[in-house]
Amino acid sequence: MGRRRKGRDISGWLIVDKPAGLTSNAVVNKVRWAFDAKKAGHAGTLDPEATGVLAVALGEATKTVPYVTDALKAYTFTVRLGQATNTDDAEGEVIAQSDLRPTTEDIEAALPGFVGDIMQVPPQYSAVKIDGERAYKLARDGEDLELAARPLFVESLTLLGRPDDDHVTLEMVCGKGGYVRAIARDLGAELGCYGHVRELRRVWSGPFDAEDGVSMEEIEAKAKDPALDELLEPLEVGLADLPELPCTAEGATRLRHGNPGMVIASDVEYGDEAWASYQGQPVAVGIYKAGELHPTRVFNI
Incomplete structure (x- = not known):
C-alpha cells in the first residue's frame, strides 16, 4: 500500500x-x-x-x-538579431553571427510565414524526449540532435516595436506546444541574419x-x-472553454460514482464535451449524449 x-x-x-x-x-x-x-x-x-x-x-x-x-496563449518577446545561440535564447553560447540587419519592412513581410498551421522544430535544449531521454540532457552531453518538426497553430504574430537595429519586439498568440525560442531562431534564419530570444513574457494563458x-x-x-x-x-475557471450543464440531484449522485447522469442541456450537441454542476459546484467533465453526461473526470469536492 x-x-x-x-x-x-x-x-x-x-x-x-x-x-x-x-x-x-x-x-x-x-x-x-x-x-x-x-x-x-x-x-x-x-x-x-x-x-x-x-x-x-x-x-x-x-x-x-x-x-x-x-487553450490559446499570448507571449511578448524580444528577438536579438544577428546572433544564433545553441539554446536559442540569451542563456546559451553564440554559435553564429551576421552583420546583416533586415529593415523593419523586411521583418513585417516575413511574419505571415509563421502564422496559421505551421511545422516547428523544437530547440536542441528542450524537454522533448528522444528514446526516453530529455533533449536538453543529450544536448548538454554534446550530442547534435535531429529533432522532428511538430505541428503548431499560430493565430497571430505581430510586430510591436523596433527598439534598435539589433532588436525587434513581437507578440505571438498560439496553441499548445509552441516554442517561442524556435520562432526567434527560424525568423532570424528566414531573414538571413540569425536570431535568438532576449526576453520573453507570457501575458495570458487561456x-x-x-x-x-x-x-x-x-x-x-x-x-x-x-x-x-x-x-x-x-x-x-479552468473549464472556461467548455459549456456548463446543470444537473439534477440524482444526476449529480450518479456522476460522482462515475456513471452517466442526467443534465439540463441548452445548446450543446450530441458528442460535445461539457462539464456538469450541481448547486454551483463542479461535479464532472464528460461527453453529452441524449440528456446525460458520460463522465471522463469526476471532481471529489
Missing part, C-alpha cells in the same frame, strides 16, 4: 506572475508548500528566464489542467492574465496564512 501524501485537501487555481530565474517546477513546489496542499501542478512550462503567467492548479483543479494547456498574477514575494509573505486561500480562483 502506497504512502499517503500529507497536506490539505484544497482545490483551485493560483495565477502566479513568474519572475525570471525560477523553473516552473520550483514555483509549483513553493506554492504547494505555501498552501500546505496535497497536490499541485501547472498548466504549461515557462523557461527559467521567462516571466509571466504560470497557472498553478491545486487539488481537484489538477484534473482541469489539460483544458488550460490546450482564461488567466498576467495582470491578475500573484508575485512570489506575496506567496511567501502569506504562506500558511488563511489569507492566501483568498487568492485562489475556483476550479471551474
Whole structure:
C-alpha cells in the first residue's frame, strides 16, 4: 500500500506572475508548500528566464489542467538579431553571427510565414524526449540532435516595436506546444541574419492574465496564512472553454460514482464535451449524449 501524501485537501487555481530565474517546477513546489496542499501542478512550462503567467492548479483543479494547456496563449518577446545561440535564447553560447540587419519592412513581410498551421522544430535544449531521454540532457552531453518538426497553430504574430537595429519586439498568440525560442531562431534564419530570444513574457494563458498574477514575494509573505486561500480562483475557471450543464440531484449522485447522469442541456450537441454542476459546484467533465453526461473526470469536492 502506497504512502499517503500529507497536506490539505484544497482545490483551485493560483495565477502566479513568474519572475525570471525560477523553473516552473520550483514555483509549483513553493506554492504547494505555501498552501500546505496535497497536490499541485501547472498548466504549461515557462523557461527559467521567462516571466509571466504560470497557472498553478491545486487539488481537484489538477484534473482541469489539460483544458488550460490546450487553450490559446499570448507571449511578448524580444528577438536579438544577428546572433544564433545553441539554446536559442540569451542563456546559451553564440554559435553564429551576421552583420546583416533586415529593415523593419523586411521583418513585417516575413511574419505571415509563421502564422496559421505551421511545422516547428523544437530547440536542441528542450524537454522533448528522444528514446526516453530529455533533449536538453543529450544536448548538454554534446550530442547534435535531429529533432522532428511538430505541428503548431499560430493565430497571430505581430510586430510591436523596433527598439534598435539589433532588436525587434513581437507578440505571438498560439496553441499548445509552441516554442517561442524556435520562432526567434527560424525568423532570424528566414531573414538571413540569425536570431535568438532576449526576453520573453507570457501575458495570458487561456482564461488567466498576467495582470491578475500573484508575485512570489506575496506567496511567501502569506504562506500558511488563511489569507492566501483568498487568492485562489475556483476550479471551474479552468473549464472556461467548455459549456456548463446543470444537473439534477440524482444526476449529480450518479456522476460522482462515475456513471452517466442526467443534465439540463441548452445548446450543446450530441458528442460535445461539457462539464456538469450541481448547486454551483463542479461535479464532472464528460461527453453529452441524449440528456446525460458520460463522465471522463469526476471532481471529489
